[in-house]
Amino acid sequence: MSWWAWILMGVALLVVELAAPGGLFALFFGVGALVVGVLVALEAGGPGWFQWGLFVVLSVSLLAVLRKRLRGSLGAPGLRSELVGEVATPLDDIPAGGTGRAELRGTPWEARADGSQPLGRGRRCRVVRVEGLTLLLRPE
Numbered sequence: 001m002s003w004w005a006w007i008l009m010g011v012a013l014l015v016v017e018l019a020a021p022g023g024l025f026a027l028f029f030g031v032g033a034l035v036v037g038v039l040v041a042l043e044a045g046g047p048g049w050f051q052w053g054l055f056v057v058l059s060v061s062l063l064a065v066l067r068k069r070l071r072g073s074l075g076a077p078g079l080r081s082e083l084v085g086e087v088a089t090p091l092d093d094i095p096a097g098g099t100g101r102a103e104l105r106g107t108p109w110e111a112r113a114d115g116s117q118p119l120g121r122g123r124r125c126r127v128v129r130v131e132g133l134t135l136l137l138r139p140e
Helices: 003-019 026-041 048-073 076-083
Strands: 087-090 099-104 107-113 125-131 134-139
Touching: 003 026, 026 048, 087 107, 087 134, 099 134
Parallel strands: 107 134
Antiparallel strands: 087 099, 087 125, 099 107, 125 134
């Protein structure tokens, strides 16, 4: 594969990462493609099978080593603390301790009732905690 195709693929994967909500997967494959593109441009990439192997090994290694660290340092804790105290509206009836969907800031989220009270559909609730992409809600 030519160097410009690797660079183009790397940039496309980085754009996908920017457009996709918070997964941090395409970032590492984009960086892997860019590195392989630079190596091919410097005529150090080798044959096609080696380029693809290098791309896979480099991308998966970066993913395994850096993803967890980056997720923790790229605003996820700030977003969690920013959402605590916000008002969310359940889109489903959520039983006590059960899960369902809730709308927050115009976006549907996975939600769980935090406490012994069920949450009725459309009832105003407060976000008390965020665990991953799940909102823990209590009725107002």
